[in-house]
Amino acid sequence: MSVVITGIGVRSPLGCSVKEAMENIQKGTRCVAEIENLDTTGFTQKAAGEIRRKGKVVKTEPWVDRKAKFLDEAIGDLISEFGHTTKYTPGEIALNVGSGVDYVDIETLYKKREFEYPPGEDISAHYKSVKLINQIAAKYEIEGGTNIFTAACAASSQAIGTSYRMIKKGYRKAVITGGSDSMINYVNYIGFQHLGAMASGFEAPYACKPFDKNRNGTILGEGAIVLFLEHESKAAKKDILAQIIGYGTTMDAYAVTDPDPEATSLANAIEKALEDAAITPEMIDCVHLHGTATPKNAPSEYKALKQVFGSKTESLPVYSLKGQTGHLIGSCGALEMLSAIYSLEHQVVLPTVNFTEQDPEAPLYIIKDKPLEIKIKYLLKLNSSFGGENTALVLKRFVK
Amino acid sequence: MEIIYKRYLPNQEIPVYDHVSRRKLVKYYTRDTMAAVVCMGLLFKDKKPASDTPFYFSTSETQMLDYYKDACKVFDQNNIPFSSFHFIEKAVPAISPLSHFKSMRNMAHCFISIEYGLKGDNAALLGPASGLLVSALLSDYKGEVIIGAAKLHADGTAEAGMAKITPQEASLDPMLDSNREAIIFFRKHGLNQQ
Known part of the structure; x- marks a missing residue:
């Protein structure tokens, strides 16, 4: 018996419902465009994957912490649309979410020069993640513990992996897990650009080019995505979207800003996940990579795969969602679980949006133009962080 | 332990x-x-x-707000209102690049x-x-x-x-x-x- 995914709540560049998000994944809709929710006069890069509903950017006032607002909404949708929480007592359900840096409402900070509370709110221009997420847990009566994961781009994957372990080992009956992040604001967007990881010189929808020879950086996205995890024995078969059967996490311990070019720790995370899943590398049918479109990411992921999969690497189909949505940082792994579920349900590896030219330094098998139809029983999902945390999750198709 | x-x-x-x-x-x-x-x-x-x-x-x-105090001072000294343009032109140079690491x-x-x-x-x-x-x-x-x-x-x-x-x-x-x-x-x- 395994841990299964039986519900999804989503606010993302792909859409604000599971149906809308899955349709856009299927179509390969480019959801990155010039930022609309913020005046970007003076910005040298203006592209981002903002949260959209039916194609239109969901706009908010500057004093709204988007990652908190949309996490609240995503959990609300998950509970109301799937209704699985009623099977459990509040104490049997935990909330494990990945999150990013705090939101500082710099406009209010400048104008007020003090942290006055917005009308009707009890929070200031500095929106503190712990307080906000605890408030959301209380609102939905989730009393089995609230844990916030902060490993940057691997935060939501660590949240999902830990949730899987909690259920597998009987610590909790069910977990609402995933991630919520938005860096599309003055302080965090420009800060990220200063770290040197952002793409430049391309039109917004084409700027994030995972694995492509001409890639030169990533583009920020935002979103809140939550999954409902429970033990297979407690789930109705018709509700099961996919199984999680393995998890591994390691640390590069190499550098703050760059991945280990030899990728030994990332390879080790894959090996741990495969060992946990009790399967061999030969059994993996495709890999959903982190695929950030930064110059150093693709060669590093290729080297990790090479260490684990050997000569199979060049024929193992791989994929990245980030060309479509941008990089959601603290919630990217959670959003990418949707494309993993799509692959398992529809038995396809989708084309990686904006990939056109193979990079000889990362000779991966990347799908172009049309979906690759193959039998997919086991799927490997990788994420790696700015800072060095690596995660590997093994998902299995559930045959209903 | x-x-x-x-x-x-x-x-x-x-x-x-x-x-x-x-x-x-x-x-x-x-x-x-x-x-x-x-x-x-x-x-x-x-x-x-x-x-x-x-x-x-x-x-x-x-307490990340401390990182942005110097940027606030720039606005005070120049007596300019907040705008995206002014943020990029005046405030960003006053924010230490180290603050981006420190807030992560x-x-x-x-x-x-x-x-x-x-x-x-x-x-x-x-x-x-x-x-x-x-x-x-x-x-x-x-x-x-x-x-x-x-x-x-x-x-x-x-x-x-x-x-x-x-x-x-x-x-x-x-x-x-x-x-x-x-x-x-x-x-x-x-x-x-x-």
Whole structure:
């Protein structure tokens, strides 16, 4: 018996419902465009994957912490649309979410020069993640513990992996897990650009080019995505979207800003996940990579795969969602679980949006133009962080 | 369980250079990261941990607004209103590039891992003690794992704690189900050991 995914709540560049998000994944809709929710006069890069509903950017006032607002909404949708929480007592359900840096409402900070509370709110221009997420847990009566994961781009994957372990080992009956992040604001967007990881010189929808020879950086996205995890024995078969059967996490311990070019720790995370899943590398049918479109990411992921999969690497189909949505940082792994579920349900590896030219330094098998139809029983999902945390999750198709 | 807890007052020097080999990285440290590095140095003063030792670390809410005070002063001095253009032209140059690193939650976890070559199972967390202890108890590692936490207070006071703990010890701790900050676990146990 395994841990299964039986519900999804989503606010993302792909859409604000599971149906809308899955349709856009299927179509390969480019959801990155010039930022609309913020005046970007003076910005040298203006592209981002903002949260959209039916194609239109969901706009908010500057004093709204988007990652908190949309996490609240995503959990609300998950509970109301799937209704699985009623099977459990509040104490049997935990909330494990990945999150990013705090939101500082710099406009209010400048104008007020003090942290006055917005009308009707009890929070200031500095929106503190712990307080906000605890408030959301209380609102939905989730009393089995609230844990916030902060490993940057691997935060939501660590949240999902830990949730899987909690259920597998009987610590909790069910977990609402995933991630919520938005860096599309003055302080965090420009800060990220200063770290040197952002793409430049391309039109917004084409700027994030995972694995492509001409890639030169990533583009920020935002979103809140939550999954409902429970033990297979407690789930109705018709509700099961996919199984999680393995998890591994390691640390590069190499550098703050760059991945280990030899990728030994990332390879080790894959090996741990495969060992946990009790399967061999030969059994993996495709890999959903982190695929950030930064110059150093693709060669590093290729080297990790090479260490684990050997000569199979060049024929193992791989994929990245980030060309479509941008990089959601603290919630990217959670959003990418949707494309993993799509692959398992529809038995396809989708084309990686904006990939056109193979990079000889990362000779991966990347799908172009049309979906690759193959039998997919086991799927490997990788994420790696700015800072060095690596995660590997093994998902299995559930045959209903 | 073996535990080290340290607290440094606002103007108190933190002896971080006694415990780091990569001294150039210290400029990226916040005061709570410095305190955590000192605790780690004291915890492993005799023998460094094996590289596959799991390491779980929790930070607390950061007082990040301090990083943007200089940017505010620019607006004051030039008597200009907030706008995107002015933010880019005037404020951004006044924000230290180091602040971007200092506001990232996983940096202490990263710096300590680099210093000690820790490459095993891990988690970077924020807030409650429960997440830290749960991560330790769910570990499959045979032997003690490392847990740590740090907090930087608004006045500059920094506190941190590091511990070697077995999954069994984590499972029995009363703070396992606590939503109280992780640093309280170390404060409580650390003071008891003194």
